[in-house]
Amino acid sequence: MRWKKISDAVIRRLPLYLRVLDELAADPNVQLISSQELGVRAGVGPALVRKDLAWFGEFGKQGVGYEVRFLRDELRRILNLDSEINVALVGAGSLGIALSRYNQKRRAEDNSFTLNIAALFDSDPKKIGTEIDGVMVYSTEELKEKVTELDIRMAIITVPSESAQKVADALVEAGVKAILNFAPVKIGVPEGVHLASADLSLELQRLAYYLRD
């Protein structure tokens, strides 16, 4: 399957639809959903819901709607969430540890959640070799080795800004293809590596704009 040039705006809505479908699937009485209803729940117009889904196939039945569980499974497959993905978290500070714990809780509650923080990395010798909430902390020196060994395909960066680019370079070098960066700095990655920024202070600064009376 190759859907080469589907826009990022479309991809960014798919997890939203998936979340709604997961919720609906929990109710054994619900079998079908219309683009109308799915749209309302995801906060998206019904025409856009249909258009987004149509990029990947014909999942609905005219006059009927979409089969909730079927569409959920299709979306999981499209998003590569139908099998486990191991994630490295670099920077075992309080934010990193919080995210790791959060991930474990999520996985405990929802066994269809396939993203798994499989290893922590840090440069602090006092942390290296310890286990935090059941996840091993390795030296950032071992990044490449462990990424290969544990089949890690994604990474989260929670190190200070100064070291974020170095860490990103090491992750790219190790073969990681998707990075979520929490450091408040613009980092560069080569073509083919996908980068998302989760910059808290940028979001807050943006919100501050709207405080004007």
Added chain:
Amino acid sequence: MRWKKISDAVIRRLPLYLRVLDELAADPNVQLISSQELGVRAGVGPALVRKDLAWFGEFGKQGVGYEVRFLRDELRRILNLDSEINVALVGAGSLGIALSRYNQKRRAEDNSFTLNIAALFDSDPKKIGTEIDGVMVYSTEELKEKVTELDIRMAIITVPSESAQKVADALVEAGVKAILNFAPVKIGVPEGVHLASADLSLELQRLAYYLRD
């Protein structure tokens, strides 16, 4: 000053420009910057930089460029970052505590960073009344009272999904006009209240799409 209908796409780039200008202002040799250079550093085209800034006034000089420190001050003012803004953080779990600590560190390092997490709120009696890294933890019952007392205008939600909407309602009731929500759930707020979502799992799920081969 009233800039009523400036698009969110524009506003979301302003903090990016501000960050670049803050970095440049640290170098006493740099006085001026062109839209070209500012664009490169912020990852935005030069024409868009000029257009974005032009919404708010004429800040540059033809043939010369923009005065770094002047433009920085103007952007701070536009974003309401020229005076302190007190922020409430609701949910003193590990993520909330990490964010609070992170904010304190940021403020210690950069005294022009005016966003201040001034109070934590939690429902756990064991936490209420204690201080975490120097910030008081109050009962969520006291939300309205403390928001008024401490002049809190913004809030961060780091409670579990089940209680996120209730907390948002209480914040709105208390008069908070901007909310950053970390809970992985769609919450509703009335017209006039601004909401941003920082949903880690949604971002990771989106990134997973790009892992196909």
Added chain:
DNA sequence: TAGATTGTTAATCGATTAACAATC
């Protein structure tokens, strides 16, 4: 003055919405 770069208008591009024939 000559060269450079802004502010702004016009052109382009892309994303969303509306409309509707197909069909369950």
Added chain:
DNA sequence: TAGATTGTTAATCGATTAACAATC
């Protein structure tokens, strides 16, 4: 069959980029 809702095409809307006169 009649009613409903999809998949898709055309229309609209909005955001970005290109171009250039104004001017420092």
